[in-house]
Amino acid sequence: MTEDKRxxxxxxxxxxLQILWEHGPSSVRFVNEQLNRKREVGYTTTLKLMQIMFEKGLARRNTDHRSHIYEANVEEGETQKRLLDELMxxxxxxxxxxxxVQALGNGNASREELDEIKALIRKLESDES
Amino acid sequence: MTEDKRxxxxxxxxxxLQILWEHGPSSVRFVNEQLNRKREVGYTTTLKLMQIMFEKGLARRNTDHRSHIYEANVEEGETQKRLLDELMxxxxxxxxxxxxVQALGNGNASREELDEIKALIRKLESDES
DNA sequence: TTGCATTTACGAAAAGTTTCGTATATCATT
DNA sequence: AATGATATACGAAACTTTTCGTAAATGCAA
Structure with missing residues (x-):
């Protein structure tokens, strides 16, 4: 099966990763600016984290130019699934x-989203035989 | 609203916490035994963790007897909701x-569970007016 | 009561994560 | 070429989490 070392x-x-997933390949400066919309982070802190992510295989990068461009190296859906399974x-x-139940319980989902979930359940039930 | 220092x-x-929620008030030894069903953990490691949890307010304890009895001091549902919101x-x-979608996507839910979710959705939709 | 098993308390090492200072390289402008 | 702005690399400090060794207390049994 899909064994993942990362x-x-x-x-x-x-x-x-969220920033890279949302915006695609990005420079350290850009990622740092995005992070700073939420909280204060030093530039070299962001740089270091991204270098570590590269070493771990979470990101890949293009070093052709002076400003390196980083890109997510794990898929958003797979990562979500993995974290969710772990939490489950x-x-x-x-x-x-x-x-x-917890996720839907507190008005987190709109009527449209509930409809989508119903559709998903119907699909799952029919697939199931 | 409900502000929680813990x-x-x-x-x-x-x-x-999972063990305490499942089994109720428990001794350190019991908790350590349960932990060791999944992975190897030293007794004093478990003890230390539970002492820290007491200090943090995550657990309370009864020290009347030599063997202290620990109990969860945070509610399972609230903790689940909090962690889930964070992950979301x-x-x-x-x-x-x-x-x-991720949670249901890979056959994680049985037919019965899907039925329950459908019922929940119906309830949410009717409450919504 | 003496000794053994079991318990808590304490502190600190080990491991993992986050933060940032500083050195060095690179590029554009003058 | 010299200057200034901006980039990466590197190492280590600061913090958090996990692990465990050791000492001291307690209860039980011989």
Whole structure:
């Protein structure tokens, strides 16, 4: 099966991955500017984190030019699934139901989103035989 | 609103909380035995973690007897919601839909669970007016 | 009561994560 | 070529989390 050596991203690394997923290949400066919209982070801090992410295989980079361009090297969906499965295990004792109930429970989802979920369930049920 | 000073549990603390939630008030020895069903952990390691959890307010304890009895001091549902909201923010850009899709996507839920989710959605839709 | 097993307390090492200072390289402008 | 702005590289400090060794207390059994 798909065995993945790349380690689980830390919180800071996940923040950076989100930016890379959303904006595509980016310079350190750009990522740092985006981060600073939420909280203050020094430039070299961001740089160091991105270098570490490169070493870990979480990001790849193009060093042809002076300003290196970084890009996510893990897929958004796969990473989401992995983190979610871990949380399901660590906090919900493996119950997808309880997790979904919590996720939907507090008006987090709009009517349109609920419709989409219903459609998804119908699809799952028909696939299931 | 409900402001909570108690800090977010770490991974190890969460493992212990799960045991306390499942089995109720427990001795350090019992918790350590449960932990060791999954992975090897030294007794004093577990003890130290539980002492820290007490200091943080994540657990309370009864020290009347020689063997102290620990109990969770945070609610399972609230903790789940908190962690889930954080993950939704950190990895799903706040989209409950994307999160639920991932959660249900890979056969994680049984037919019965899907039925329950459908019922929940119906309830949410009717509440919504 | 003496000794053994079990418990808590404490401190610190080990490991992992985040932050940043400083040195050095590169490029554009004068 | 010299200057200034901006980039990467590197190492280490600061912080957090996990692990465990050791000492001291407690209870039990011989």
């Amino acid at each position: 380690s689980k991203p830390t919180e800071s690394e996940l923040e950076i 295990d660590a906090a919900f004792r493996g119950s997808a139901l309880k997790l979904v | 800090s977010k549990p770490t991974e190890s603390e969460l493992e212990i 923010d950190a990895a799903f850009r706040g989209s409950a839909l994307k999160l639920v």
